[in-house]
Amino acid sequence: MADTAREWVLKAGEELRFEVDFRRTVSVRLRAGHAEYFGAELGPEATYEFSGENGAIFSWEGCTLAVAGECASAYVAGETPMVAYINVHMALQQQRRRQGAAPRVMVVGPADCGKTSLARLLLNYAARQGEAPLFVDLDPASASVTVPGTLSATAITKTVDIECGFMGHAASSSAGPPEAPLVWHFGHEDPAANPRLFCALVDRAAAAVDRRLAADARAGAAGIVVDTRGSSDAGRDPAVLHAIEALRINVLAVVGNERMYSALETQLAGRGIAVLRLPRSGGAVDRSPAFRQLLNAKVVRQYFYGTPRDEAASFSTVVNFDDIAVLRVGEDAVAPSSTLPLGEARRPAATTVVPVALDESLVHSILAVTDAPRPASDDDDATAAEKMAVDAPADALVGIQAIGFVSVTRVEMDRRRLIVVSPVAGRLQKHVLLHGDTKWMETA
Numbered sequence: 001m002a003d004t005a006r007e008w009v010l011k012a013g014e015e016l017r018f019e020v021d022f023r024r025t026v027s028v029r030l031r032a033g034h035a036e037y038f039g040a041e042l043g044p045e046a047t048y049e050f051s052g053e054n055g056a057i058f059s060w061e062g063c064t065l066a067v068a069g070e071c072a073s074a075y076v077a078g079e080t081p082m083v084a085y086i087n088v089h090m091a092l093q094q095q096r097r098r099q100g101a102a103p104r105v106m107v108v109g110p111a112d113c114g115k116t117s118l119a120r121l122l123l124n125y126a127a128r129q130g131e132a133p134l135f136v137d138l139d140p141a142s143a144s145v146t147v148p149g150t151l152s153a154t155a156i157t158k159t160v161d162i163e164c165g166f167m168g169h170a171a172s173s174s175a176g177p178p179e180a181p182l183v184w185h186f187g188h189e190d191p192a193a194n195p196r197l198f199c200a201l202v203d204r205a206a207a208a209v210d211r212r213l214a215a216d217a218r219a220g221a222a223g224i225v226v227d228t229r230g231s232s233d234a235g236r237d238p239a240v241l242h243a244i245e246a247l248r249i250n251v252l253a254v255v256g257n258e259r260m261y262s263a264l265e266t267q268l269a270g271r272g273i274a275v276l277r278l279p280r281s282g283g284a285v286d287r288s289p290a291f292r293q294l295l296n297a298k299v300v301r302q303y304f305y306g307t308p309r310d311e312a313a314s315f316s317t318v319v320n321f322d323d324i325a326v327l328r329v330g331e332d333a334v335a336p337s338s339t340l341p342l343g344e345a346r347r348p349a350a351t352t353v354v355p356v357a358l359d360e361s362l363v364h365s366i367l368a369v370t371d372a373p374r375p376a377s378d379d380d381d382a383t384a385a386e387k388m389a390v391d392a393p394a395d396a397l398v399g400i401q402a403i404g405f406v407s408v409t410r411v412e413m414d415r416r417r418l419i420v421v422s423p424v425a426g427r428l429q430k431h432v433l434l435h436g437d438t439k440w441m442e443t444a
Ligand SMILES: Nc1ncnc2c1ncn2[C@@H]1O[C@H](COP(=O)(O)OP(=O)(O)OP(=O)(O)O)[C@@H](O)[C@H]1O
Pocket: 017, 018, 053, 054, 055, 056, 109, 110, 111, 112, 113, 114, 115, 116, 117, 118, 139, 142, 228, 229, 230, 281, 282, 283, 284, 285, 286
């Protein structure tokens, strides 16, 4: 495509599918008619920019779009699953109007089948009708709301930002505590890396969701929409099955896999869960590991530096080794049983809290900042992390909410300090940080 704007005319029920490289930016403008991006309406005068993105602009009535910039691919598709998707939305709206039956929807299916896109569409359609559902993101591989390696719950009170997705939503709502997303640090991209910890976090998220639905009448009536990590056999996936139970799911949308649908329908029969079979969109594309890596790097960059539309300042902060405890939940590094005090059982490794050595290996790590109280100081030589790991009951740290994240840019061993990037100015006020596998290398 040439750099000058190209006009695309969509007939009713068609969508423009496009892929934009990470090194390019494409801008889209609605010239005539109505169009939407995963359920969020395009404004008539606005220009939307996309970079490193695959997506589709759909029109129920037909529209004209002007697209400027170079797409890796762009084509108009007439066959879409949108009628099936809007039928689900209408059924959910009916359920919302019946007293005491707020929908608790979970979307499952294989990788790249369009689960997040469907969740976003259902949330957007609900928001456009004045509903305020919660979006529960249980996909730590491609966290939508904050950095990868996390689970989160976000109140969707307006349609999700067309350019920045849920990240834009979280950024614009972070001013008001009731709207700020609740985030739990898992530290891995795959629930199977530590299934017990993952399930413990889902339990915490479920309890927080229940509290939120009880406290906020609008959210209580609108219910929840849960996104999950791609699973080739959700019926046997312990993370999925646990989440269905913990979040008391009553609508399960199975996208793009007949066998998975029929297995789940049989398995969940008689449990009051409506299991829906939904087609995969022909536009949902398989993303390579390299593409996902770039996508996650973009998400982390947005966390620290804001979105292109809403740039934020980030701050380089010095953190002294003696002021912090960096801990990891769930490690094999437990002492052999023979070294435990007599009569004391070994704690299961999955939720054991262990101190992390403060050394160069921390460079590029993303650390979750928590609200855990500082370990009491005494006069022995133990580091804060060691005291914390020994003193704090694991329960206090497993499932604690992340109140933010910092990225380690440098470790100065001689001066016993870390240099971190933080979206918040000033000294780090909180001192217990959680470490996981999430890394990010800042590039210019
Ligand atoms: N109709 C469509 N046209 C073009 N692109 C689409 C369409 N639907 C989804 N996509 C894109 O396809 C990719 C995969 O979709 P999505 O992220 O929704 O899948 P997913 O099942 O949630 O993936 P996973 O759980 O494996 O991360 C995304 O880049 C998304 O924007």
